[in-house]
Amino acid sequence: MADDGKIIEIEVLRYRPEQDKEPFFQSYQVPFTDDMSVLQGLQYIKDQLDGTLSFRWSCRMAICGSCGAMANGIPKLGCKTFLRDYYPRKLRVEPLAHFPIERDLVVGVEDFIGKLERIKPYIVPKESRTLAQGEYLQTPAQLERFLQFSSCINCMLCYAACPQYGLDPQFIGPGVLALLHRYNADSRDGARAQRMELVNAEEGVWSCTAVGYCSEVCPKGVDPANAVNQNKTASAMDYFLRFVLPKGASR
Amino acid sequence: MQIFKADIAIVGAGGAGMRAAIAAAEADPSLTVALISKVYPMRSHTVAAEGGAAAVTQAHDSLLHHFDDTVTGGDWLCEQDVVDYFVAHCAEEMVQLDHWGCPWSRKDDGHANVRAFGGMKIERTWFAADKTGFHMLHTLFQTSIKYPSIKRFDEHFCSDLIVEDGRCQGVLAIGIGTGEFTLIQAKAVVIATGGAGRVFRQNTNGGIVTGDGMALAYRHGVPLRDMEFVQYHPTCLPGTGLLMTEACRGEGGIMVNKDGYRYLQDYGLGPPDPWPRKKAMELGPRDRLSQAFWHEEQKGRTIATPQGQVVHLDLRQLGEKKLHERLPQICEMAEEFLGVDPVHAPIPVRPAVHYTMGGILADIKTASPLPGLYSAGECSSVGIHGANRLGSNSLSELCVFGKVAGSEAAKFARSVSITSPTALQKQAEAARTRALSLVTRSGTERIAVLRNEMAVSMERGCGIYRLGKDLQATCDKLDELKARYRNVNVEDKSSVWNTEWLLAIELGYLLDVAQAMAYSALNRKESRGSHQRLDGFEQRDDVNYLRHTLAHYAADGPPRIDYGAVAITRSQPGTRAYGAAGEKAEQERESEGADNG
Numbered sequence: 151m152a153d154d155g156k157i158i159e160i161e162v163l164r165y166r167p168e169q170d171k172e173p174f175f176q177s178y179q180v181p182f183t184d185d186m187s188v189l190q191g192l193q194y195i196k197d198q199l200d201g202t203l204s205f206r207w208s209c210r211m212a213i214c215g216s217c218g219a220m221a222n223g224i225p226k227l228g229c230k231t232f233l234r235d236y237y238p239r240k241l242r243v244e245p246l247a248h249f250p251i252e253r254d255l256v257v258g259v260e261d262f263i264g265k266l267e268r269i270k271p272y273i274v275p276k277e278s279r280t281l282a283q284g285e286y287l288q289t290p291a292q293l294e295r296f297l298q299f300s301s302c303i304n305c306m307l308c309y310a311a312c313p314q315y316g317l318d319p320q321f322i323g324p325g326v327l328a329l330l331h332r333y334n335a336d337s338r339d340g341a342r343a344q345r346m347e348l349v350n351a352e353e354g355v356w357s358c359t360a361v362g363y364c365s366e367v368c369p370k371g372v373d374p375a376n377a378v379n380q381n382k383t384a385s386a387m388d389y390f391l392r393f394v395l396p397k398g399a400s401r
Numbered sequence: 402m403q404i405f406k407a408d409i410a411i412v413g414a415g416g417a418g419m420r421a422a423i424a425a426a427e428a429d430p431s432l433t434v435a436l437i438s439k440v441y442p443m444r445s446h447t448v449a450a451e452g453g454a455a456a457v458t459q460a461h462d463s464l465l466h467h468f469d470d471t472v473t474g475g476d477w478l479c480e481q482d483v484v485d486y487f488v489a490h491c492a493e494e495m496v497q498l499d500h501w502g503c504p505w506s507r508k509d510d511g512h513a514n515v516r517a518f519g520g521m522k523i524e525r526t527w528f529a530a531d532k533t534g535f536h537m538l539h540t541l542f543q544t545s546i547k548y549p550s551i552k553r554f555d556e557h558f559c560s561d562l563i564v565e566d567g568r569c570q571g572v573l574a575i576g577i578g579t580g581e582f583t584l585i586q587a588k589a590v591v592i593a594t595g596g597a598g599r600v601f602r603q604n605t606n607g608g609i610v611t612g613d614g615m616a617l618a619y620r621h622g623v624p625l626r627d628m629e630f631v632q633y634h635p636t637c638l639p640g641t642g643l644l645m646t647e648a649c650r651g652e653g654g655i656m657v658n659k660d661g662y663r664y665l666q667d668y669g670l671g672p673p674d675p676w677p678r679k680k681a682m683e684l685g686p687r688d689r690l691s692q693a694f695w696h697e698e699q700k701g702r703t704i705a706t707p708q709g710q711v712v713h714l715d716l717r718q719l720g721e722k723k724l725h726e727r728l729p730q731i732c733e734m735a736e737e738f739l740g741v742d743p744v745h746a747p748i749p750v751r752p753a754v755h756y757t758m759g760g761i762l763a764d765i766k767t768a769s770p771l772p773g774l775y776s777a778g779e780c781s782s783v784g785i786h787g788a789n790r791l792g793s794n795s796l797s798e799l800c801v802f803g804k805v806a807g808s809e810a811a812k813f814a815r816s817v818s819i820t821s822p823t824a825l826q827k828q829a830e831a832a833r834t835r836a837l838s839l840v841t842r843s844g845t846e847r848i849a850v851l852r853n854e855m856a857v858s859m860e861r862g863c864g865i866y867r868l869g870k871d872l873q874a875t876c877d878k879l880d881e882l883k884a885r886y887r888n889v890n891v892e893d894k895s896s897v898w899n900t901e902w903l904l905a906i907e908l909g910y911l912l913d914v915a916q917a918m919a920y921s922a923l924n925r926k927e928s929r930g931s932h933q934r935l936d937g938f939e940q941r942d943d944v945n946y947l948r949h950t951l952a953h954y955a956a957d958g959p960p961r962i963d964y965g966a967v968a969i970t971r972s973q974p975g976t977r978a979y980g981a982a983g984e985k986a987e988q989e990r991e992s993e994g995a996d997n998g
Binding site: 169253290 | 440441443444496501504507508509511532536539543547555640643707730733734737848849893896897898899900901
């Protein structure tokens with residue numbers, strides 16, 4: 151890597167529960183080149199300056215979803231956010247907002263995972279099919295209906311962006327609602343009715359106040375706000391049809 | 402220390418571990434399956450696989466073709482009975498993934514589509530755009546939630562296997578968030594921890610790909626097989642090593658040198674048709690393409706960039722619509738990491754370490770020589786890749802052999818019991834003390850320094866082409882680094898999220914795996930597949946080396962190397978050729994086969 155001789159100040163939120171009463175900022179001087187990501191900046195700190203800094207990372211290519219953090223207050227994936235875009239100002243890196251800090255940049259993920267597990271994120275077959283019968287037929291148009299919502303990498307940037315999740319952690323939240331919609335919209339699936347109970351509930355789509363910041367920060371173009379909106383329509387229809395149909399609308 | 406009583410413990414929750422867990426849960430729901438992963442499952446490196454998964458699908462294709470492509474692609478170092486089993490079970494696994502929700506790319510009639518891949522005679526690679534591994538992993542993870550018998554230990558780091566009474570009976574895991582140890586008792590253990598690309602500097606792998614399971618099995622006396630065979634993927638971004646999938650070429654991308662010349666025609670891969678001819682030019686196997694790059698660099702026909710020498714991967718002729726439909730992630734990555742839009746400009750690429758062909762010795766049932774221990778996926782050497790893996794065989798392997806491992810482990814677990822829980826606890830305590838000693842003592846060697854010296858030395862000795870003297874220097878260097886490792890320093894003395902401690906343990910794994918690779922390479926005095934020597938051993942030598950290398954761990958010295966037989970059933974070693982020469986060689990093999998009845 152070429153040495154451009156530039157040095158950026160990175161201020162990182164530190165918190166080690168065994169020794170720190172409360173979080174504080176620690177500042178590091180990091181030499182960088184124009185192709186270096188924020189993640190590479192953190193790796194430089196860990197390898198060369200301070201082995202005690204903890205953060206998650208793995209793939210470096212924006213697909214594993216590990217390295218989300220707040221960069222100057224905005225939720226970002228560290229691996230595809232570049233130091234050159236902050237220089238010559240300093241960069242402040244903090245753990246994702248709205249999640250409990252476990253240590254330094256590491257936040258607790260249990261709430262998110264618990265929500266993901268609750269929505270039946272798997273195919274409940276509409277029609278059973280044996281392996282010998284081959285794959286379900288699904289046209290490109292049917293695939294298109296849910297493909298975008300299946301691209302969520304679970305990085306949770308949308309939760310850090312969502313003001314409603316910040317106020318009320320009961321809210322299922324954008325990423326998991328997008329995933330729920332992904333299964334409801336899949337032509338192979340038949341469990342829409344069961345999932346709609348969650349959609350309709352207090353902590354379902356109606357908690358969303360339509361700010362849309364979730365879609366803005368999504369690094370993969372999933373557009374969770376769109377999924378939530380489609381489900382508001384579906385939920386309203388559900389509510390209405392409940393009065394006119396003997397068994398409700400969720401078929 | 403906490404104790405968890407499982408029937409089966411699976412270490413690693415990527416594609417292979419997940420598939421094994423589901424298979425075990427389906428085989429017998431009364432068995433408790435502990436699934437241990439140092440990251441949340443969807444972070445596992447399967448997530449980064451792009452191009453697709455092979456399975457014979459079209460009417461004009463056959464299992465024999467897939468077998469033949471795989472065995473010739475592996476330069477005849479494959480276990481042919483295992484390859485037979487593999488090719489026969491790929492398609493049902495792809496269908497199974499479909500039933501579980503994998504968003505396979507489709508043809509207009511609703512059937513799953515297939516694309517061409519390197520070294521494959523016929524299009525048979527199932528794909529989900531260019532995020533196939535991502536979709537497979539998320540499908541498997543989300544599906545696994547259905548099974549109550551799967552008990553996940555997310556963000557638990559496996560620090561040792563518990564071997565008692567000649568049998569693997571559990572694992573010791575560190576809860577990363579607490580630093581607390583858990584002994585997970587199990588009647589059978591499956592290792593599915595992936596590869597070890599991080600022993601090299603420029604690689605396509607995630608930071609977590611550190612050979613953990615390989616090193617653990619190895620330390621407990623299980624040989625690592627064929628570790629000298631390390632795959633360099635020919636099209637990676639310079640500097641970072643990030644992967645530009647082979648599907649780029651499967652869809653019709655071409656590779657040119659600094660003169661705009663399709664240089665692969667100079668390396669026995671021609672003729673350079675304007676359309677993608679199977680098993681030729683850009684659709685040749687990865688070892689040959691990476692070797693061609695090396696020669697181009699020697700000839701001064703590559704392009705200099707601040708991140709090193711490159712050639713160009715040119716996708717412009719695919720057009721914007723097809724590029725965005727078939728290769729959306731490639732477009733995104735080229736734009737974000739290089740500022741290149743593949744619709745309008747070629748992508749600079751070079752080879753980088755991608756895949757570990759070798760691994761934990763496993764038989765056709767995925768069993769290791771240590772009773773109770775199984776392995777599946779990249780960490781395993783079940784024997785299908787030989788000396789060079791074909792692209793899209795490994796994603797299928799995860800499923801085919803992940804399933805075998807899960808059901809075999811279930812069968813074994815039902816046949817045995819834990820005889821002495823106290824003996825296991827005693828062992829676990831000793832292993833805990835060993836792991837903690839890295840933190841309690843103080844040293845002077847910096848982790849990153851040792852890791853970097855290892856990676857640089859591995860790249861020099863175990864590169865695309867190898868020389869005995871460089872290999873010897875790498876072996877010597879690794880011996881030195883292992884000695885210095887005893888004095889490694891962990892500044893962080895805390896328990897909660899002490900990632901520096903885990904990096905130190907991982908460095909120990911990496912060094913052991915690197916040694917197995919380097920010594921295996923030094924001892925193989927021939928050229929085969931991805932192992933190419935330039936010091937008098939340029940030819941394949943079937944008389945002396947049509948054998949698997951077995952590296953055995955030695956606590957106080959370099960590994961002991963010996964050899965094992967290769968299972969050859971119906972494909973006798975012949976000329977491995979591609980392009981026009983390959984078609985001729987294939988016809989000759991077929992006519993010989995016909996002559997032999």
